[in-house]
Amino acid sequence: MSGSPAGRALDATPAMHETHHRRYLRFAWPALAVSLAVILFPWLFTLFMSVQDWKVGQDHAFTGLENYLLLARDQRFREAILHTLWFTLLAVLLPVVFGTAAAVIFHQRFPLRGFFRGIFMMPMMATPVAIAVVWTMMFNPQIGVLNYLLSLVGIAPQMWVFHQDTVIPSLVLVEVWQWTPLVMLIVLGGLSALPTEPYESAIIDGAGWWQMFRHITYPLVLPFIIVAAIVRGIDALKAFDTIFVISQGGPGTASETINMYLYLQAFAFYKVGFASAVVVVFFVLILALTLVLLWMRERTKWT
C-alpha cells in the first residue's frame, strides 16, 4: 500500500504537504489571473472612472468625489432609486406569492399534470425583448388586447404603461407573467424534497388542508421560497430590457429605474465618469439588499 502514490500521500509529513500545495498552486494561477482580469480589474477601473470627469471622446481629469456629490443632489437619481425599489418589491413579492401557490397546485396529482406544468413554464423560456415587444402592443390603449379583454367584462379602458401612475405596476405585470414559473420551479423542487411523515401524522391528528400548509408545508419550504426571492430580487434589480423596450423609463421619468438612468448617462450622454459613480452606488445597494435576503435565508434554514 505504502508503495502506491496514494500510500505515499498518506505517509507524507506536514512539510511534504506544504511542498505539494506549492507545487499544485501554480495550476490555480491561470484561473486566478482570469478572475482578476474579468472581475477585479473592471471593478478597480470603474472606481477609478467614478472619480474622474470623463466624457467619451474628451480628456478626463480627477474630480475626487464630485460625481458622488452630484448624484446625491440629483433629484432624478433619488427618484430612480425609489422607482427601482418599488419595481423590485412588486416584481419579487407577486411572483413569489403566485409561484408558491402554483407550486402547491402542481405538487398535487391530477390528470395531464406534466402537460400543464410545461404550458406554465413557457413564458420563462421566451426572450425578454420579444416578450416586451408583444406586451407593448397589448398595452396599447386603442388597439391593445388588454383593454379589449377588460371591455368584455365591463371594465373601463386603462392607460397601462402610458400613464405615470400605472406604468410601474404594468411593467411588473410582465415580470410576473414571465418569472412566476421560475419561482414555481424552485418551490416545487423544495416540495418534492419534503418528508412525508409529518403529513401522515397530521392526517391522523385530523388536520385540515390549510393547517397542514400553514404549519408543515410553509415552514419547511420557506428556505426554498427565500432562495427564489433572492434570485428574483437580483433579477428585478437588474431589469432593463423590458423597461427599455416598453416604456423607455417614461412617461417622462415615471419608470426610470437606476439601470435606465445609468444607461442614459453612459450610452446616450457618454458621461462615463458620472455613470461609473452610479454603478458604484448601485452595487452597494444590491449588496445591501442581497445581504438582507441572505440573512433571512440563514434564519429560515432547517435546523
Next chain:
Amino acid sequence: MSKQRNDPDSLDRRRLLQGGAAFAAELWLPPVFAQGSFDWKKFKGEKIEVYLVKSPRADLLTKYQKEFEDMTGITVGFEAPPEQQQRQKQVIDFTSGKPGFDVTSTAWHVQKRLFAKGKWLEDLRPMIADPTLTSPDFDMPDFLKAGMTYSTQADGRVDSLPLNIDYFMLYWNKQLFADKGLKEPQTYDEMVAAAKAIHDPKNGVYGFVNRGLKNANVVTWTALLLGWDQLTYDPKQQKLLTDTPDAIAAAALYKQLNTEFAPPGVIGFNWMESLSAFSQGKVGMWIDGVGWAPPLEDPTKSKIVGKVGYGVMPRGPKARKAAVYGDGIGVASTSKKKGPAWFYVQWATGKVIQARMLGEGMGSGVRQSSYQSKDIKANREWINCMVESAKIGVPGLPEIIPVTEFRDVFGIALTNMFAGADPATELKKATIEFQPILDKSEKT
C-alpha cells in the same frame, strides 16, 4: 484637371466611350454604369466596411450593392443596426481610434458638432476635386442647398455628403376632413380648429396625433416653434432661446394639441405608435417626418390608402417654415481605404441612387435632378410636399454638441405638460437645468 483631359484625342475617345456607355445603359445595363470613362475599377480587389443605420435608405443601398461591386470590383461588408445601437457603437468605435468601418453615416441634427469636434470624418473636398477619384458626372451643384448647408461644418470642412433629408410636414386624413367639410389647414389656427371639429373620442376618432414620448417629442415642439420664426438656440450669442414668450407659446400649442385632441396614451407615442394610430383612419392629422408615405399607401399596413393628404407645415403666427433633419454619409478619417470608401460614398449619393431613393419612396432625394425624373412611382402629392418644404426648410434642432441631453431635458418638460404642468414654468426650469450642460460642452 489631368493631362489626359486636355488631350483632344483623349476627349474624343472619352466622348466615344461615354456615348457607348450611354447606349449600353439604354439597352440593358443598369443606369449606374452609364458614367463615362471614369475609372471605377481603380480600387478593384479592395474590401470596405460600411456601417449605416437601419432604414429604407440602407435597404436601398443593400438592394443595389451588387451593382456597385460589379462596377468597381470593390467588395462591401455592410452592417446597419437600429439607430440607437448604431450611434452608440459608432461613437465608441470612433473614440477608440480604430473604428471597424470605412464608410458611415451621421445624423446631422444630433451628431454634426460631435463629429466635427472629433474630426472623425474625412474632409471630402480634396477627393471631390481630384478628377481621378471623382466621376465627371458627379454633379456637386445638383445637391439641394439645404443638404450642403447641413453637410458643411463651421470651419468649411465637408465631412459628409447628403444622403437623406427629412422635412416635418402635416399628414391629414382626407376622409375625416371631407366628413366635416374641412380643407387642408394652412395656418396653426386652422389646424387647431380642424382638430377640434374632427375630435370625437366617444366614437374613437381623434383630432391630432404626434410624438409624445420624452426625447422624441422635442422635434414636434421645435417644428411648431418655427411658426414663430424662432429657433431654440442662437449660435452667435451662444444663447438658449427655449424660455422666450414664443417658445412658451409653441409649447402651449403643443400641450393643447396633445391634451385636448390626441388619443389616450399619446404621452408614450413615438413615430411608430403615431403612424399606427393615423394609419387606422381614426386620427385627423399627424405632424411628423416626410418619410411615412410608403407605409401609409401600403394596403397591407394602412386603412387610409389614397385618403392621405400630404401638407406642408401650416403657417404659424409669424412664419411658415418646415423643420429639416438629415443624414450624411462620409469616410472615416482613420480609414486606410479612403479611396474605395469615397467611391462608395460617391455611388450612394450619386444621381442614380438618389433618383431611385425618391422614385421608390425610400426617402427624400437630396439632389434636384431626382425630383425632375419622370420615373417616380411615389405619390405625386407627397413629392410636391417635399419640394415645397425644401423651399422653407430650417434645421429643426440646435447645432450644439449635447443634442441628446437637450432632447432629454426638454422632452421631460414637455411630458410634464401632459399632466397639466404650466409650459412657462417647465421651460424655464428646463432651460436652467440645461444651461450648465451646454456651457460645459462649449468649454471642453
